[in-house]
Amino acid sequence: MKIILIGSNGQLGSDLCIALKDRELVPLTDKDIDITDIDSVLAACKRHKPDVIINTAAYVLVDDCEDNVDMAFHVNALGARNVAVAAQQLGSVMVHLSTDYVFGGDEDRHTPYTEFDNPVPLSTYGKSKLAGERFVEHLCPRYFIVRTSALFGRAGSCGKGGNFIETIIRLAKQKDKLNVVCDQVFSPTYAKDLAHKIGELIDTRYYGIFHVTNSGTCSWFEFSREILKLAGSKTSVIPIKASEYPQRARRPSYSVLNNYHLRLLGMDDMRDWKKALKDYLVEKGHIARLKT
Numbered sequence: 001m002k003i004i005l006i007g008s009n010g011q012l013g014s015d016l017c018i019a020l021k022d023r024e025l026v027p028l029t030d031k032d033i034d035i036t037d038i039d040s041v042l043a044a045c046k047r048h049k050p051d052v053i054i055n056t057a058a059y060v061l062v063d064d065c066e067d068n069v070d071m072a073f074h075v076n077a078l079g080a081r082n083v084a085v086a087a088q089q090l091g092s093v094m095v096h097l098s099t100d101y102v103f104g105g106d107e108d109r110h111t112p113y114t115e116f117d118n119p120v121p122l123s124t125y126g127k128s129k130l131a132g133e134r135f136v137e138h139l140c141p142r143y144f145i146v147r148t149s150a151l152f153g154r155a156g157s158c159g160k161g162g163n164f165i166e167t168i169i170r171l172a173k174q175k176d177k178l179n180v181v182c183d184q185v186f187s188p189t190y191a192k193d194l195a196h197k198i199g200e201l202i203d204t205r206y207y208g209i210f211h212v213t214n215s216g217t218c219s220w221f222e223f224s225r226e227i228l229k230l231a232g233s234k235t236s237v238i239p240i241k242a243s244e245y246p247q248r249a250r251r252p253s254y255s256v257l258n259n260y261h262l263r264l265l266g267m268d269d270m271r272d273w274k275k276a277l278k279d280y281l282v283e284k285g286h287i288a289r290l291k292t
């Protein structure tokens, strides 16, 4: 099975390179392919004739998407379309990464979203990612759309210049208390665990939309408290409301993804986010390896 990986130097892309190292893998960065340019996408895909194309490339800066709406739709919607056209022309399976931020517009909802729920995004980022999903669904006969949330991985997000955990650890070294939002709830997800689950999925023919996150849920406040507890920091975390921390993009107050499709197919849930967080902190050298 020959696999093209678009966005191979990104946060998830880096872990996919490791998880798929025993396969025939062609890693492509933005120097090799520009997903907003259909000729570039078709040329790269025709050169390698892949069985599977994985698209992790995206414009992930949620607040910047509000200021650069055209760019958000170019990368997240038309970029996904271009990759779907290539997959369709070459008869390849497409794996496309999406987000929990396609949900959240139904603001009274506080139960996990399944793949069979109707997405209602709140932000330009969420709308552009949903538009990308729709192109993939309509153009590509065999696809896996993988929605995930709050990724943390060894490489850190290229687009975001790191990830939430690294930001909290850095700030905790500078301050003795941190104010963190407590009314946005989600499931943090370790890029390494997600990469292995994508490896399992592409060996199946269970095409469709999949929610793939670590188990368990938390707010940014609870996530920060656990990070600093494990890292042995004395900095305290103070819960604040999202309304006290204005951001340009609206974010869901609840965006937990029920990994229902995986469960229906008898595939294992991913481990609890707290266990994954411990492994991440060890992997990054923030804490020593723990005895289990």
Ligand SMILES: NC(=O)c1ccc[n+]([C@@H]2O[C@H](COP(=O)([O-])OP(=O)(O)OC[C@H]3O[C@@H](n4cnc5c(N)ncnc54)[C@H](OP(=O)(O)O)[C@@H]3O)[C@@H](O)[C@H]2O)c1
Pocket: 006, 007, 008, 009, 010, 011, 012, 013, 029, 030, 033, 034, 035, 036, 055, 056, 057, 058, 059, 060, 075, 079, 097, 098, 099, 100, 129, 147, 148, 149, 150, 151, 152, 156, 157, 158, 159, 160
């Ligand atoms: N990060 C999260 O918390 C999160 C949560 C839910 C879903 N997701 C989704 O998961 C996927 C991976 O996220 P990530 O955190 O791994 O992001 P990331 O680290 O920013 O990686 C994205 C990759 O896309 C590349 N890229 C951007 N524009 C491109 C273009 N026009 N053509 C080709 N490559 C391009 C970037 O390259 P350069 O940076 O070198 O340009 C980078 O390597 C995305 O689809 C994202 O929407 C992420």
